[in-house]
Amino acid sequence: MQVLVTGVAGFIGYHLAERLLADGFTVYGIDNLNEYYDVNLKKARLARLTDQPGFTFQFLDLSDRSGMADLFQQHQFDYVVNLAAQAGVRYSLSNPWTYVDSNVTGFVNLLEGCRQQKIRHVVFASSSSVYGINPKVPFSTSDNVDHPISLYAATKKANELIAHTYSHLYGIPTTGLRFFTVYGAWGRPDMAYFKFVQAIESGQAIDVYNNGDMKRDFTYIDDVIEGVVRVMQKPPQSGASEEISQVPYKLYNIGNHQPVSLLRFIEVIEQSLGKTAQKNFLPMQPGDVPTTYADVEDLMRDVGFQPSTPLEVGIDRFVAWYRSYFGV
Template sequence: MKFLVTGAAGFIGSFVAKSLCESEHTVVGIDNLNDYYDPKLKQSRLNRLNEFHNFTFVKLDLADRLGIAELFTSHQFDRVIHLAAQAGVRYSLENPLAYVDSNLVGMATILEGCRHNDVEHLVYASSSSVYGMNEKMPFSESDPVDHQVSLYAATKKSNELMAHTYSHLYGLPTTGLRFFTVYGPWGRPDMAPFLFTDAIIKEEVIKVFNHGKMMRDFTYIDDIVEGIVRIQDVIPQKDESNKNSEPSSGRAPYRVLNIGNNEPIELKTFIQAIETAIGKVAKKQYLPMQDGDVPATYADIAKLQNAIGFKPKTEINFGIQKFVDWYRNYYSV
C-alpha cells in the first residue's frame, strides 16, 4: 500500500516510516524540519529513511493548505498516519500560536486531504495529556476529558473532536492514539530521558519537578510503533446500532485508544534507571510542579489489547539502557 506519514523526521514518525518501509509498503514522509529542537537530529533520522528505495521525503508544512491538497491529489494515498505536531507541554505556555498553526490548522488540512481522496484509514496522534486534571486511575477512554491544563493538551482534544466530525459527516475511518510518554533511541532533546542523560553525563544539575514524586507511564518506542502499525490495519466500521455515547467511540467509523505501558513509575525510579545505565549519580535540584504538568499518568489499555491483541511489554531498565547506548554512540561520549 501507499502511506503518508507526517512528521517523518520526528521521533515516532521516523520509526513508523522505517517499519512500513521494511514491510515493503511505499511511504511518503513529510516534515517542515523546524528548529523547535536541533534540525541536525531530524536530518539524521531522515538519513536512515533515505536508504530505503520505497521512501520519498517531501519538505512541507502542515499549514500549507494548497501544498497539502496537491500532495494528496498527486499521490492518492491508501492510508495516512498523522504524527506531525508542535510538541511540548511547557513550550505551549510560551508560544501558543505555534500550536494553533501546526496542531489545529494542520489537522484540518490532513482531514480535508483524506476526505477528498478516499483514504481508507487515518490514524493520528493524540496524547495522554487530554486527561488533564483527571484523578481516577488508570485513565480510561470512557473517562470525560474536559479539563486540559495546557494548550498542547487542548489542541490534542480538539483533534479528536475534529476527527469525529469527519468520521460522522463523511464516513472517514479515524483512529486517535493517546500516547503515554514515549521514550527510546533517537528521542526528542526536550524530553526527560534526553535532558537527564545529557546532564548526568556532563555532570550538570538536573531539575526534578514535583520533588520526584510524579508518576509517568513511560512507553518504549518499539512498543508504540508496533501498536501503530497493527492498528492501522484494523479499520473502524460505521455502526448505526451502537448506542454507546462514551467519548472514545460511537456510531461513526471512529475510535480513540490509549497506548501506554500500563505500568507507571515514579520519576525518582526513572532517574535511578538512567544513573545505573550511565554509571553516574545525578546532581539533583528538587522543584515544585510546573504549570501545565499533571502529577500522574496511567493508561488503561484493555481496548487496545482487544483491538490488536498486543500489550506494550518493554521493561524500563532495558529501554533506558537502549536510549543511553544510542546517546553515547550518536554524540560520541
C-alpha cells in the same frame, strides 16, 4: 500499499517509517523540519530513510493549505498516519499560535485532503495530556477529558473532536492514539529522559519537578510502533464507537500500563550510566500533571497487543544509542 506519514523526521514518525518500509509498505513522508529542537537530529533521522527503496520525502508544512491540497491531488494514499504536531507542554505557554497553526489548522488541512480520496484509515497522534486533571487511574478512553491544563492538551482534544466530525460527515475511518511518555533511541531532546542522560553524563545537575512526587507511564518506542502498525491495519467500522455516536471512529491508549515514580526513573538512568545524578528539587511546573497511567484493555482486545518493554531495558537501549550518536 502507500502510507502518508506526516512528521516523518520526528521521533515517532522516523521509527514508524522504518518499520513500514521493512514490512513492505511504500512510504511518502512529509515534514517541515521546524526548529523546536535540534534540526540536525531530524536531518540525521531523515538521512537514514532517504536511501531506502519505497521512501519519498517532501518538505511540507501541514499549515500550508495550498501545499496540502496539491499533495492529495498529486498522490493517492491508502493510509494516512498523522504524527506531525507542535509538541511540548511547557513550550505552549509561550508560543500558543504555533500550536494552533500546526495542531489545529494543519490537522484540518490534512483531513480536507483525505476526504477527497478513498483513504482506508486515518490514524492520528493524540496524547495522554488530554486527561488533564482527571483524578481516576488508570486513564481510560471512556473517561471525561473536558479539563485540559495546557494548550497543547487542548489542541490534542480538538484533534479528536475534529476527527470525529470528519468521520461522521464523510465516513472517513479515523483512530486517535493517546501516547503515554514515549522514549527510546533517536528520541526528542526536550524530553526529561534525554535531558537527564545528557546532564548526568556531563556532570551537570538535573531539575526534578514537584520534588520528585510524580509518576509517568513510560512507553518504549518499539512498543508504540507495534501498536501503531496494528491499529493502522484495522480501521474502525461504523457502529464501533462505544459512545453515543456510531461513526467509524476510535480512540486507544498506547502506554506501558506501569507508572513509574520519577525518582525511580532517575535511579534506572543512574544505573545505566554508572553515574550519580545531582538533583535540583523544584515545584510543579504549569501544565504538568502528577500521574499518567494508561488503561490498555481495549488495545489488547482489538489488536492483541500490549506494550511490555521493561524500563530498564528501554533506558539501556537509549543510553547505548546516545553514547554512540554523540560519541561519548
